[in-house]
Amino acid sequence: MQYLERITIDPAICHGKPCVRGMRWPVEVVIDMLGSGMSINEILADHSELEREDIFACLNYAKLLVSGRLINEAA
Structure with a gap:
């Protein structure tokens, strides 16, 4: 999965x-940062080691x- x-x-x-x-x-x-109301851009600005794709990966995983579904079924 993507x-x-x-x-x-x-x-x-x-x-x-x-x-x-x-x-x-x-x-x-x-996920907690997103749930608290932080935008993707705010998260990225505060935590430069993260990338936009990392946040999308977290959302996809959740x-x-x-x-x-089992994670290995998604492939």
Whole structure:
């Protein structure tokens, strides 16, 4: 699925939570920033290590989880 390769899971990073590109940016934190009202541009301005595609990847990952589909089914 589009952007999904940007989400990584590594037991040594953030206790194995899904993260952006192996960095210490859990998907849940990015979703929380969006949910708090931050725009994509505000997030990118505040956190230069993130890319627009990372945010879309987080949204896509969250959509797959709430849809009940397994992540490996999306490929």
